[in-house]
Amino acid sequence: MIRLSGRLRSALIIGGQGMRARKLRTFLSILSLFLGVLAVVVVQAGAETARAAALSNVELSMGKDGTLETFLPGGSKTIEIALDTVKDRPNVVLSLDMQATVGEPGVTTLNPGGAPFEHAGRGGGPPAGIICDFQGCWEDPNAAARPKPQGKAVEMRVMAMSADVRQFREFRLISGEWLNFSGSPGLSPRIVLNKDAAKFFSTYQIPAEMQISGATANLTPRIVGVVDDGMMEPRAYLRMDELFNWLQPGALANASAQMLLAPEAADVMQILKTRLVAAGDKHAEGLNAHPVQSAEMVEDQLSLLRWVFLGMAGLVLLIGVAGILNVGLATVGERIEEFALRRAVGTPRTLLAGIVLAETLLTGLLTAAAAIGCAALGLRFARGFLAGQSASLADISFPWQAGVAGIIAGLIAGLLGGLIPAIRAARIPIATVMRA
Amino acid sequence: MTPLIQLTGVTKILKGQKTPRTILDGVDLTVHSGEGVAVLGRSGSGKSTLLSLVGLFDRADDGQYLLGERDITRLPERKAAALRSAEFGFVFQRFFLLKHLTAAQNVAMALVNGQGWLPRRKRRAKVLSALDRVGVAHLAKHKPPKLSGGEQQRVAIARALVREPKMLLADEPTGALDTETGNLVIDVLHSATKDGCGLVLVTHDWEHASRMERVLRLEDGQLREVAV
Numbered sequence: 001m002i003r004l005s006g007r008l009r010s011a012l013i014i015g016g017q018g019m020r021a022r023k024l025r026t027f028l029s030i031l032s033l034f035l036g037v038l039a040v041v042v043v044q045a046g047a048e049t050a051r052a053a054a055l056s057n058v059e060l061s062m063g064k065d066g067t068l069e070t071f072l073p074g075g076s077k078t079i080e081i082a083l084d085t086v087k088d089r090p091n092v093v094l095s096l097d098m099q100a101t102v103g104e105p106g107v108t109t110l111n112p113g114g115a116p117f118e119h120a121g122r123g124g125g126p127p128a129g130i131i132c133d134f135q136g137c138w139e140d141p142n143a144a145a146r147p148k149p150q151g152k153a154v155e156m157r158v159m160a161m162s163a164d165v166r167q168f169r170e171f172r173l174i175s176g177e178w179l180n181f182s183g184s185p186g187l188s189p190r191i192v193l194n195k196d197a198a199k200f201f202s203t204y205q206i207p208a209e210m211q212i213s214g215a216t217a218n219l220t221p222r223i224v225g226v227v228d229d230g231m232m233e234p235r236a237y238l239r240m241d242e243l244f245n246w247l248q249p250g251a252l253a254n255a256s257a258q259m260l261l262a263p264e265a266a267d268v269m270q271i272l273k274t275r276l277v278a279a280g281d282k283h284a285e286g287l288n289a290h291p292v293q294s295a296e297m298v299e300d301q302l303s304l305l306r307w308v309f310l311g312m313a314g315l316v317l318l319i320g321v322a323g324i325l326n327v328g329l330a331t332v333g334e335r336i337e338e339f340a341l342r343r344a345v346g347t348p349r350t351l352l353a354g355i356v357l358a359e360t361l362l363t364g365l366l367t368a369a370a371a372i373g374c375a376a377l378g379l380r381f382a383r384g385f386l387a388g389q390s391a392s393l394a395d396i397s398f399p400w401q402a403g404v405a406g407i408i409a410g411l412i413a414g415l416l417g418g419l420i421p422a423i424r425a426a427r428i429p430i431a432t433v434m435r436a
Numbered sequence: 437m438t439p440l441i442q443l444t445g446v447t448k449i450l451k452g453q454k455t456p457r458t459i460l461d462g463v464d465l466t467v468h469s470g471e472g473v474a475v476l477g478r479s480g481s482g483k484s485t486l487l488s489l490v491g492l493f494d495r496a497d498d499g500q501y502l503l504g505e506r507d508i509t510r511l512p513e514r515k516a517a518a519l520r521s522a523e524f525g526f527v528f529q530r531f532f533l534l535k536h537l538t539a540a541q542n543v544a545m546a547l548v549n550g551q552g553w554l555p556r557r558k559r560r561a562k563v564l565s566a567l568d569r570v571g572v573a574h575l576a577k578h579k580p581p582k583l584s585g586g587e588q589q590r591v592a593i594a595r596a597l598v599r600e601p602k603m604l605l606a607d608e609p610t611g612a613l614d615t616e617t618g619n620l621v622i623d624v625l626h627s628a629t630k631d632g633c634g635l636v637l638v639t640h641d642w643e644h645a646s647r648m649e650r651v652l653r654l655e656d657g658q659l660r661e662v663a664v
Contacts, residue, residue, distance in 0.1 A: 006553030013548055021536030341532045342549065344493065345595070346521020348514055351550035431485075431493040 007351050014342075015358030018335075025327055029363045030370065032323025033413050037364075038371040039313035040409040045375055045402035047306040051298055052396065056170075058294045060230030063168045063260055065296075068289035070269065072257040073281065079252045081279055082259065083240075085272045086162055091262035093163045096240060096255040098213070100158040103206040105218060107151020110200060114155040116233045117199040154200040156234035158191075158212065160243040168260045169229065171237075174198075176225025185241035191221040197234035198226040212243075214251020261289060317413055324417030328360060332421045339425045340433035353422035357415065360422075364414025368406040375402060438504060439466045440602055440634040441490060446499030448485055459485045461657030462499065465636075467603065472626055472635040474645035476662065477654035483638040484607055486654065490636060491524050491605045492516040521551040525596030525604045525633075527625065529611040531588045533580040539591045540576040543567060546598050566598040567591070570624050586617035593624055597633075604628055604635045610644060622647060 019026045055065070063069060072078055072094075079096065086092040101109055111120035159165075164181050171178070179192055189210075193201065200206060201223070210219040221238070229235060261268055269289045276284030332339070339352055376398040383396060448460040459482040467473050477483045488494040489501070492511065501509045503523065511519065520526075525546075533542045543563045547554055554562070567573040570590040580588055589609060596604055606625055610618030622637075622644045629635050629649075637648060645651045651662040 007550040009553060010548045010550045017537065017541070337532060338534055341534075342545065343517065344491070344520065344526050345546040345549055346517050346519075346551050347549040348517045348551075354550075429493075431488040 007348075007354060010347075010351060011354035011358040012362075014355045015362055018355065018359050019362060022331065025331060026359075026363060026366075029324045029327045029360075029417075030367045032327070033317075033320035033364065033367040033410070033417075034371060036313065036317030036320035036413060037367050037406055037409045038374060039316045040310070041368075041371045041375040041402050041406035042378075043306070043309040043313045044405035045379060045399055047302060047309070048399035048401050049379075049396050051302055052399070054298045054302065055294055057230055058298055060169055060171065060228070062294050062297075063292040064170070065292060065294040066263050067168045067292040068261040068263060068266060068269065069292050070259045070261075070287060070289040072259060072287070073283040077279060078276060078281060078284075079255065079257050081275050082257060082272055083162060085268060085275060086259070089265060089268055090163055091167065091265045092268050093161055093165045093168065093260045094240070095162070095165060095258050095260070096160045096243075096252070097258065098158050098160070098255050099155065100236070101153050101155050101211045102221070102236070103153025103209065104151040105153070105209060105211055107153050109151070109153045109155040110204065111155055111234065114157060114233055117196050117203075120200070152204050152206050154197065154204075154206060154234055156197050156236055158210075158236045158238065158243075160238055160240040162240050165237070165260065167262070171227035171229045174226040174228055176223070178225055178227065179237060179239055181239060185239055185245060186222075187242075187245055189219055189221045189238045189242040189246070190224045191236045191238045192225045192227055193223060194227055194229040194231055194235040194237075196232060197236055200234060212247065212251075215246045217246065219246050259289070263291070313409075317409055321413050321416045324360060324363065324413065325420060328356065328418055328421035329424070332356065332425050335425075336428055336433055339428045340430045343428065343430045349426040352428075353426040356422040356425045357418045360418025361411060361414040364410035364412075364417075365407065366410075367413070368410030371410070372398075372403050372406045375406070439468050439502075440471075440504065442466045442500075442502040443490065443496075444500045444502075446486075446489060446496045446501065448482070448489060448494070449497050450485075458657055460489070460496070463654075463657070463659050465490070465652070465659060467634040467636060469602070469632045469634055470629050471650065472629045472637060472648035474637045474639055474648040474651045475654055475659070476639065476642070476645050476651060479640075481654045482657060483654050486659075487605050487607050487636065487638050490603070491526060492520050518551055521546070521549055521599060523602045525599065525601035527589070527593050527596050527604065527606040527609045529608040531580070531585075531592045531612070533588055533591060533595075535580050538577050538579055539567065539572065539583065539594075540564070542580070542591055543595045543598050546595050562598055563594075566594040569597060570594045584617075585613050586620060589613060589617075589621050590624060593621070593628075597628060600633075602633060604633050606635065606637045606639075608638055608640065610639065610641060618644065 059065065072082055082094050086094050099114065103109070111117070164179070166178065174195060176192070179190060208221055208223065210221045212219065266289065273284055273287050276287065342352060343349070379396070379398050443463060443465040446460055446463045447458065450457045450459050463486065465486070475483050475486065485494070489496050492508070496509065499509070500507065503519070508519065534545070537545070540563050543566055544559055547559050547562060564573055564576060567576055570593050572587055572590045572594065575583060575587055575591070580591070583591065604625065609625065610621055613621060618641070625635060625637065626647060635648070637645070639645050646664050651664050652659045653662050
């Protein structure tokens with residue numbers, strides 16, 4: 001147990017007595033500070049909530065902050081070596097990104113080029129015959145062979161994964177279930193659609209037939225769930241081993257490969273690089289994994305806004321400080337005899353200053369407690385409303401940083417508001433007062 | 437016998453006016469253990485100033501001040517505060533009790549002053565003992581506005597006595613009381629000298645002064661002994 005010094009105890013006891021004796025003044029001081037401290041708490045809570053929501057959205061598409069990411073050069077050999085390297089490493093995910101069409105074969109799709117649902121049929125996506133993914137855009141070598149008649153088919157990017165990618169990108173399940181990576185691969189690949197792809201399926205009667213270039217035959221996928229992956233265009237996710245039941249090894253040459261690694265699995269990168277170089281891949285020399293900097297990106301976006309609002313809250317707080325200073329000076333003037341008497345009975349000047357500061361600091365703390373309570377209550381009421389606006393806000397809780405900011409704001413306000421009255425109290429001359 | 441306090445050639449000049457005024461001009465004052473000393477004098481003669489110097493509220497411009505054998509003429513404020521707490525007890529004409537505190541809390545004020553720390557139980561025992569010594573222990577939980585003048589002054593005396601000081605300094609303690617109550621208060625103060633405490637009583641009242649062991653008159657900045 002922390003043993004408080006005699007002076008600190010004395011300051012707290014006498015300060016507490018003073019506050020109890022002047023309840024109305026204490027209340028008025030709290031009132032004058034309340035808005036300022038509340039503003040600081042609300043700005044901090046808002047900033048933290050917005051940061052959490054923005055980070056959650058960014059991490060959906062980019063990956064968790066600190067995740068290592070690398071893109072592998074194409075080639076079936078490269079992917080085979082990569083697959084072998086990441087085997088039995090649950091904290092590494094190798095994913096192949098391919099263009100696929102689901103629906104009627106031999107038709108012009110509802111969204112040529114893989115355009116989002118909103119732009120389907122209106123030329124919103126890349127031009128026909130152009131494929132775009134996270135490595136860039138290029139001409140589809142099979143574009144010339146594409147049939148012309150309009151049909152019920154959707155073009156989408158398909159991501160085949162060696163392990164569960166949700167450890168890096170926390171997709172929000174909307175319906176159904178996520179892929180199960182533990183069992184044996186099925187012949188009929190299970191796929192999970194993203195929200196945009198699901199819109200096509202809920203709007204049109206699209207047959208479950210999937211065409212992937214290089215596959216030995218068209219696949220009949222089973223749609224098992226829908227997720228929010230933070231992407232705007234239609235996408236589907238499936239197990240890589242289920243895809244390989246249908247894909248010729250040579251077809252891997254055109255697939256884009258991405259690898260996501262947990263920071264502690266950085267050694268995999270070195271092993272892979274060595275193996276690829278040994279296999280004669282010249283491009284592998286420059287292969288590096290870069291950390292995903294989601295938090296930094298979000299921070300950059302929000303920090304200016306946060307400081308502007310904190311500056312405004314600081315101004316409101318300053319007005320509160322002026323109020324507590326005013327009350328403090330008036331109180332010291334009124335208590336001049338008390339302070340002189342306390343000095344007469346041996347109270348040191350520092351303790352007198354401490355008594356006044358203890359009162360204003362306790363006032364600041366009480367104000368902070370009230371402001372934090374109000375903000376937490378407000379957030380609880382707002383949560384129901386916010387949950388409907390954005391999925392990332394559904395499970396927000398009162399951020400501890402806002403509580404700390406409130407306590408610091410209360411203490412600083414108490415210190416600033418009490419400093420001058422404390423100095424005045426310490427300077428009261430005993431002889432003049434006691435003789436009067 | 438070593439005196440409790442000994443002031444020698446103490447001078448105090450009031451500055452801050454057009455012409456500085458010498459209030460005390462080479463005053464000598466000695467108080468022994470168990471001795472009551474009354475100081476008489478006209479208003480403005482410097483009685484309270486003398487008490488301020490003795491009680492370390494203020495500093496002399498010249499002269500020497502010994503507490504026992506220790507020279508405390510030029511004591512820094514921090515040490516002066518510690519001495520005020522440990523060695524001196526003060527009683528004032530206007531009682532100076534805090535209205536928002538009970539009688540017991542007013543007495544405890546002298547114990548909760550940052551000069552050491554007493555646990556609550558010990559503090560309470562000391563406070564009740566001091567209140568009992570002046571005959572108002574039954575009023576411990578009463579607040580000053582509910583007490584008569586005499587009771588308030590006795591609570592103030594209990595506050596002065598609670599740390600068992602060596603010197604009791606009383607500045608016109610009966611000034612706001614009727615004669616009968618005033619006599620009771622002087623009795624209480626004088627009884628403290630039986631335990632070896634020194635007492636300096638500043639008063640206008642000859643009758644009260646004459647009950648002390650020695651009576652001094654302050655006139656023209658000089659202290660002169662008066663025959664009782």
